[in-house]
Amino acid sequence: MAYRDLREFLELLETEKQLVRIKDEVMPEPDLSAIGRSAPNMDSAPAVFVENIKGYQNPVVLNVHGSWQNHALMLNMPKDTPVKDQFFRLKELWDKYPIKPVFVNKKDAPVKEVIIENDINLFDVLPLFRINEFDAGFYLSKALIVSRDPNRPDSYDEQNCGTYRIQVKGKDTVAIQPLPFHDAAIHLRNAEEKNERLPIAICLGNDPVLSFMASTPIAYVQSEYDFAGALKGAPIELTKAENSNLDIPARSEIILEGYIEPRVREIEGPFGEFPGSYSGARLQPIVKITKITHRKNPIFENLYLGMPWTEIDYLMALNTSIPLYDQIKRDFPEVEAVNAMYTHGIGAIVSTKSRFGGYGKAVAMRLLSTPHGMSYTKIVIIVDEFVDPFNLEQVMWALTTRVRPDKDVFRVPYAPGMPLDPSSEPAGMHTKLVIDATTPVAPDFGRECELLGTPIGVEKWSEILRDLRKEGGNK
């Protein structure tokens, strides 16, 4: 493998000119937020390693996943790989699930190099900072959080690794947001029914495929570690936590071990979220941190999120698209690809061959009945199989030349919605919009039209032009 952990991935990014270093001292605010916002605005955006933050000991890295180039390198592909090719590669790797982890002894796990158990102070280890202006405090936006079902404490498969936003509320206290439809909320409910503490491990600075899997909507009994192994083609190295039975990545930079206090809720938020707006304050659970383990010279990895596109949009792009593709393809083999990468799948574009008239509309309705699409997806566009759904210029071509608004557009009023979508009203309900931009097939019909072909010799001449430019244009 090209990399085994975050450090080795950062080395790979640097070799590929996809990482820049800031050596001058910066302020935690407003510099780190501004850097995290600026990076993904760039073409071929790099990760940014900030070495020297005023008042803190350790460095921070931002925007690790924040470009298609970095995403391709995560998949061990050339950095200029088109998105559609990354999608198909990911699908191939996905089907290798499960690849089981290997366990390493605690004493050999890099993340145990330093163990802190007294006078816990998160600020000693983590260069914490405010991500957006009206956030309630300093947040961990890119953590992998491990928990087990207290009713089935020995079940490895039901152990969950997910990303949940964390607000720092004290030297050894944080808040967590397990939304009711996410797996950690099931673990917490089972613990709170018995008034028991729920042990958790907050893992920071991970192998990029672990961050990728932690934000992927897989089934409750599937293991994110086994999926991450499949994506790498090699097992993930795990070790045991110090204070619990949790399995944690042996090569993380930093682990915060602790427990959720049962049956306690306290004010959390607001926090700037991925739709580009703030989500309000709510009463949410509290976590007590009881131990910190970390590597020597640990790197704090965090992400900026806000008005799309930011790093989180790249992170959640294909890991939202692949499960939807899997689920639709099962019943509609003509489906070619699914792009559900806009605002976490609130918008989705499917390319499909039409088996018979009206097929595109049926594909759209199937997408709207999948576990993710049912509540998240509000706008569905269906295009022909030869249109690349990841290429918006081609999708706009399909909309402008293939849509008859009198018969190709319909709405499903008042359907399940996504509360973080600020247009859902009441929060969590919306009206679906379907646009069928496929070419009519029998028994449907359209005006006769023939697609333009490409001139003979295009491939040869494309290559000649590419080479000429490499040589400086034949000056």
Next chain:
Amino acid sequence: MKCPRCESKFVNVMVKSPVGDVWEVYLCDTCKFTWRSTEGENITDPEQYDKRFKLNPEEFEKLGHIPPIPPLTKNK
């Protein structure tokens, strides 16, 4: 000192900068807002804190629980 967000007087120094004596972070015990001494007045000054994001502690009880607290079950 008052909390810039809810104007509570129950605020404490939560932490001092681990390296050098260059900043402090304060915590509001009432609304759990945290801020750093070196942040701009848009954050640190109660008069200048954006009114749209001010909080009234009397309304906290009405906020939703995420996730809801389940009933206790016995002998489980």
